[in-house]
Amino acid sequence: MIYKNAFGRRAFDWANYVFLGGAALLCLLPLIHVLAVSFSASSAATAGFVKLWPVDFTLASYKYALNKPQFIDSFLVSLERVALGALINMTLTVLIAYPLSKERRQFRWRSVYAWFFVVTILFSGGLIPVFMVVKQLGLLDSIWALVLPGAVPVFNVILLLNFMRSQPKELYEAAFVDGAGHWSVLWRIAVPLAKPALATLLLFICVGHWNSWFDGLIYMNKPEHFPLQTYLQSVVINRDPSLMTTTEELKTLSQISDQTTKAAQIFLAALPILLLYPFLQKHFIQGITLGSVKE
Template sequence: MIENKSLGSKIFDVLNVVFLVIVMLICIMPVWYVLCVSLSSREAVNAGKVAFWPVGFNLLSYQKILGEGEFFGSFLISIKRVVLGTAVSMVCVLMAAFPLSRTKKQFPHKGIFMWILVFCMLFNGGTVPWYITMRNYHLMDSIWGLVLGTGLQVFNVILAVNFFKNLPSELEEACFIDGGGPWRNLISIYIPLAKPMVATIALFTMVMYWNEFFQGMVLSTRQSSYPLQTYIQQMAVTLDYSTMSVEQIAQAMKLNNLSLDSAKIFIAMIPVLIVYPFLQRYFVDGITLGSVKG
């Protein structure tokens, strides 16, 4: 017969639930507040009346953003950038991490390459040399410039290296006994076992590519080449009233910069909020196993 929980255990369960609810509210409230501000009137936002519910409900900020024809082009560019960038980055990370996770006997010079990667993570040449390099390779106004401009994320390589080190070496030995080489070992054994790590790094990479806007400003010379984050950032700071009609000016006067920025933030969060639930089950395992040094 199962004994009833003690009073102390019940109190702990209640306190645990209360604590988790508080943490949940702390995480949700900033997002909810941003949504409320984006749906509130200019007067209410200026007066600071918006708290936990929209005041003067309207969709003017979203109409302003979604009504622009360039918005959907920038959205498509960002989607392409995330898909291509995540694929290229994952291939580079796995190809770099696998040999660096081998023993010194298998890869004698791995320490030199690892120090080079760490040095590049801590120090870089700066924006101007990076821009000159991208221009000389004819990557201006190109989707590949937005994809390759970020380079290899060394932090992700370190996570992958430590993850691979924690996998049993007997698996590799069994693969070699069966006649497999390093490529088969990586593709058939290591990558399938590394799903938590791959999902975690893919999530990091997708969020990074989606939220990055500075490279779009530097590498794009025309608005049609802007990714979404660069487009909505530029739209907020470059409202040209000389090219607007009377109706457009009247609508712009009803907008508040804070409401417009809040609408941009919320729209930019939607794709990440959609993707995250499908990857979050791998997140804890990927971080935990990849953070232990072998």
């Protein structure tokens, strides 16, 4: 009987490995195809010969993309946005989640403030009022128009405060007995214990800022102020004439194809997040269990 149970368990595990491996492969295939197209010659890409492996390997598309000032400028704008957005979002999330994680006897108005934030998830002012506020504050065509709206991600606040509420209360009580204040407890106990949750939220915030394109389209009037995803949307989908190539670039494009240059720029745009994830993977795996039942 024990042998049958062990065999069934192994079969179940292998079935899970095969299924999850196949699902992961299906997710990777489009990215592999884009990568193969970006490294392929223009004739092979245009003829549709490129599948999952480059045909007539060349770096011409990457040289073109990296030498394009508009691509570099938008790349730097996105880097600045992610750096400022992550700093502001994480700081405000921690400062809001810590007091809201306390019991009502410790923070009398906790429920009032909690509902104040929860209501913003249920009801929104809409796109036009937000645009009017950004315009009246003089934030159009500035990096702050991309960072300040949505500076307090309420969903992240809820995740973090629930994680903090699950931390051992004895540590806080011992710190208060030793004379520590709330600031010391926050930065020396609560934040270090919440590293898995913070790493998960940091990854969510970075991916959200990096992949966002619509706000750059409505808040930025000059193409040189576009974040990277807005630039790619304008070039790949809308083909904005203001972002099209010059006469010198047309000579270069005669040696490469529009398809390979788009693929190269798309892969370069995804590369920073692909490089960031391995550094947060350990904490991310722990952080995704936020709210799970623990015995």
